[in-house]
Amino acid sequence: xxxxxxxxxxxxxxxxxxxxxxxxxxxxxxxxxxxxxxxxxxxxxxxxxxxxxxxxxxxxxxxxxxxxxxxxxxxxxxxxxxxxxxxxxxxxxxxxxxxxxxxxxxxxxxxxxxxxxxxxxxxxxxxxxxxxxxxxxxxxxxxxxxxxxxxxxxxxxxxxxxxxxxxxxxxxxxxxxxxxxxxxxxxxxxxxxxxxxxxxxxxxxxxxxxxxxxxxxxxxxxxxxxxxxxxxxxxxxxxxxxxxxxxxxxxxxxxxxxxxxxxxxxxxxxxxxxxxxxxxxxxxxxxxxxxxxxx
Amino acid sequence: xxxxxxxxxxxxxxxxxxxxxxxxxxxxxxxxxxxxxxxxxxxxxxxxxxxxxxxxxxxxxxxxxxxxxxxxxxxxxxxxxxxxxxxxxxxxxxxxxxxxxxxxxxxxxxxxxxxxxxxxxxxxxxxxxxxxxxxxxxxxxxxxxxxxxxxxxxxxxxxxxxxxxxxxxxxxxxxxxxxxxxxxxxxxxxxxxxxxxxxxxxxxxxxxxxxxxxxxxxxxxxxxxxxxxxxxxxxxxxxxxxxxxxxxxxxxxxxxxxxxxxxxxxxxxxxxxxxxxxxxxxxxxxxxxxxxxxxxxxxxxxxxxx
Numbered sequence: 001x002x003x004x005x006x007x008x009x010x011x012x013x014x015x016x017x018x019x020x021x022x023x024x025x026x027x028x029x030x031x032x033x034x035x036x037x038x039x040x041x042x043x044x045x046x047x048x049x050x051x052x053x054x055x056x057x058x059x060x061x062x063x064x065x066x067x068x069x070x071x072x073x074x075x076x077x078x079x080x081x082x083x084x085x086x087x088x089x090x091x092x093x094x095x096x097x098x099x100x101x102x103x104x105x106x107x108x109x110x111x112x113x114x115x116x117x118x119x120x121x122x123x124x125x126x127x128x129x130x131x132x133x134x135x136x137x138x139x140x141x142x143x144x145x146x147x148x149x150x151x152x153x154x155x156x157x158x159x160x161x162x163x164x165x166x167x168x169x170x171x172x173x174x175x176x177x178x179x180x181x182x183x184x185x186x187x188x189x190x191x192x193x194x195x196x197x198x199x200x201x202x203x204x205x206x207x208x209x210x211x212x213x214x215x216x217x218x219x220x221x222x223x224x225x226x227x228x229x230x231x232x233x234x235x236x237x238x239x240x241x242x243x244x245x246x247x248x249x250x251x252x253x254x255x256x257x258x259x260x261x262x263x264x265x266x267x268x269x270x271x272x273x274x275x276x277x278x279x280x281x282x283x284x285x286x287x288x289x290x291x292x293x294x295x
Numbered sequence: 296x297x298x299x300x301x302x303x304x305x306x307x308x309x310x311x312x313x314x315x316x317x318x319x320x321x322x323x324x325x326x327x328x329x330x331x332x333x334x335x336x337x338x339x340x341x342x343x344x345x346x347x348x349x350x351x352x353x354x355x356x357x358x359x360x361x362x363x364x365x366x367x368x369x370x371x372x373x374x375x376x377x378x379x380x381x382x383x384x385x386x387x388x389x390x391x392x393x394x395x396x397x398x399x400x401x402x403x404x405x406x407x408x409x410x411x412x413x414x415x416x417x418x419x420x421x422x423x424x425x426x427x428x429x430x431x432x433x434x435x436x437x438x439x440x441x442x443x444x445x446x447x448x449x450x451x452x453x454x455x456x457x458x459x460x461x462x463x464x465x466x467x468x469x470x471x472x473x474x475x476x477x478x479x480x481x482x483x484x485x486x487x488x489x490x491x492x493x494x495x496x497x498x499x500x501x502x503x504x505x506x507x508x509x510x511x512x513x514x515x516x517x518x519x520x521x522x523x524x525x526x527x528x529x530x531x532x533x534x535x536x537x538x539x540x541x542x543x544x545x546x547x548x549x550x551x552x553x554x555x556x557x558x559x560x561x562x563x564x565x566x567x568x569x570x571x572x573x574x575x576x577x578x579x580x581x582x583x584x585x586x587x588x589x590x591x592x593x594x595x596x597x598x599x600x601x
Contacts, residue, residue: 029401030408036398037415039472043430044418046440050433059438104325111322115315123327130334132585134533136554137578140561140571141340142333143351164329172326197318226423228536233562244425248540259433266426277421281414284421288477289484 044270051264058259073264077250080258083265085239086246093158093242094224100163101171101220102213109175110201114182124176130169135161136229143233157234158227158242167223171216174291178212179205215287225273243269341578344571351565363572373573375548376556383467383552384531390471391527392520395478402479403486413479420476428540431469432456435541459549462542466550470537474530478523485519486512518591525588532580553577 050058051073053066077083111117112124135142146157162168182205190200206213228244235241241249247269250262277284348359367373398416402409419427434440435455442452455465489512497507535554538544544551544559551559557577561570 026406029406033398033401033412036401037412039468040415040418042440042444043427043434046434047430059436061443104329107322108326111319115319115322116312117316117319120319123323126335127326127330130330132582133334133338133578134529134581136533136535136557137574137581138334138337138341139557140567140574141337141344143561144340144567145332145337161329161333164325165333168326168329169334197315197322222421226425228425228539229558232539233558244423244536247425247429257433262429263433266429270422270426273421273423274418277414277418281410281417285413285417285480288420289480 047263047270048267050260051267053260055258055260070260073260074268076261077265077268080261081246081249082239083246083268086241086243087268089155089240090225090243093155094221097159097162097224098217098221100159101168102217104163104168105171105175105216106201106206106209106213108172109177110179110205112172112176113179114187114205115197127169127172130166131173133166135166139229139233146234152234153237153240154234155240158224158230161230162220162224162227167220170291171220174212174216175209178209182208212290214283215290218284218287219291338578341571341574344568345575347568347571349566349568349571351561351567353565356568359568363569366569367572367576372548372551373556376551376553379463379549379551380532380553382463383470383534383550384528386463386467387471387474387531387534388524388527390467391475391478392524394471394475395523396482396516396520398475398479399482399486402483413483416479417476419473422473424473424536425540427473428469428537431465432541435465435469456542457546459545459547462546462549466534466538466541469541470531470534473537474527478527481523482516482519485516489515522588522591525584525591529581529584529588532577532584 049063049066052069052071053073054068054070057067112120142157142161146152146161149156151157151160186204186208187200190204195203226244227242231242231245235245238249247262247265250258250265252258345363346359346361348355348357348362402413406412436442437452437454437457441455445452453461455461493511493515494507497511502510533554534552535558538550538552538555539558542550544555553573554577557570557573560566560573
């Protein structure tokens with residue numbers, strides 16, 4: 001723990017001839033980092049290699065690479081069930097939820113932060129209460145509501161309650177925080193130039209809000225993409241499935257998992273996310289750092 | 296309508312304010328409607344339902360008083376569920392909080408390759424919970440990844456997901472690996488916020504590295520640790536997908552936790568009245584935890600700052 005060797009001359013006595021304490025400390029750090037990394041990397045490697053194995057080779061051997069590369073597993077993914085359709089469902093729902101959430105939360109966040117109207121803070125405090133309530137608490141009454149709206153076995157319950165319910169409110173909260181710090185002078189200048197509220201929001205506020213819009217977009221997309229409980233209870237028609245539901249359906253007629261094909265499908269669902277993450281790591285990490293809200 | 300108002304009142308000073316008010320209401324209207332429809336309404340409903348005898352399939356609804364709550368006390372599976380939720384939380388929180396702190400401390404201080412390692416620990420966060428659970432379910436089969444790994448170092452691993460206690464350990468560790476990256480990120484940001492001067496001043500005064508850590512870094516990180524702890528507890532009590540996909544609450548209900556039990560009673564047994572009473576229990580726990588979180592947040596303002 002002697003990081004201070006540069007500062008205090010006295011610790012020089014304790015240094016080994018070739019490796020300084022500082023070096024040793026760094027080496028120790030790397031040793032632990034690599035050790036701790038194993039359970040984070042290993043599942044991805046195992047998932048990938050198993051997805052290329054024949055089912056007979058799936059268990060019982062510690063090999064770095066498959067002995068036979070069975071690319072046909074990846075074809076079977078699509079033959080077994082309409083995986084491409086499930087993929088499309090997940091993508092279009094996540095994109096739609098993200099776009100609608102951006103619009104709604106920008107409007108509401110801007111309204112709460114910049115416009116004075118009677119009940120502003122009262123309404124906002126009301127919204128805040130929903131931050132303390134995970135969707136799991138109201139899943140029973142929400143099911144009755146969706147049923148009475150005739151929305152079961154449609155994608156609507158995966159879209160509308162996400163945009164306008166608790167997740168959308170979290171987004172509104174984040175947008176409001178951003179717009180609160182927005183300089184008054186800019187708005188005043190825009191008004192003198194004859195811009196109305198929509199004009200100010202669209203031309204002045206939103207372009208400046210790009211970082212927070214990015215954050216909201218990333219968290220919303222991932223939230224929708226990963227959602228499991230709602231599709232599970234609202235969807236029974238297999239053609240409407242999203243990826244998380246689809247992945248668990250790779251079983252044989254006895255309900256026993258078709259491991260290699262299931263893992264091939266999992267690889268296909270994970271890889272685009274990993275690529276996006278590698279490209280936009282900083283932006284994504286910052287988004288999560290900004291939202292201590294996400295439980 | 297709005298443009299009419301505009302034209303009518305344009306000369307007076309009031310009009311601008313009035314018009315603005317209308318825009319304000321318009322802007323927040325969708326979220327407020329959503330709030331009433333999907334948050335407040337259902338929240339009131341869940342309390343009402345909890346005093347009713349309801350069945351999702353049969354559709355008959357009768358007033359039941361506190362029957363559902365009384366039934367809870369006699370329900371051995373509910374007691375087991377609460378125990379399991381407690382064990383899951385007690386297992387997950389130290390792993391996730393201390394693990395996140397440990398990794399963040401390893402990564403702090405201009406470590407070369409920091410971005411690379413940070414990415415590795417963050418990979419499971421952006422992987423969907425479903426994918427992560429499916430991979431680990433595979434790795435924890437008796438002759439699969441984890442056990443072949445253990446065998447290589449001479450340990451005979453158990454059949455992880457088939458024995459109640461090991462199944463609980465399995466879901467805890469799987470979930471911990473999934474979420475530790477978020478905590479790491481929050482801790483890294485908190486460490487970065489500690490003014491460098493404090494540590495340097497202490498060093499000039501002759502403090503050792505350990506003393507600096509113990510007396511300066513740790514106390515300044517304490518609020519972040521508390522906040523992350525509460526967030527992790529909330530997350531732990533909400534766990535569903537990992538357990539659904541890995542163990543289905545089994546074996547012998549060994550991993551049956553609160554949210555899974557709500558799902559189980561509501562959507563497998565269609566006892567939506569009883570499931571609502573269970574939801575009320577979940578709500579009360581969450582409510583208390585969130586109040587604590589807000590108190591902490593006031594002291595450690597994390598995302599609200601510039």
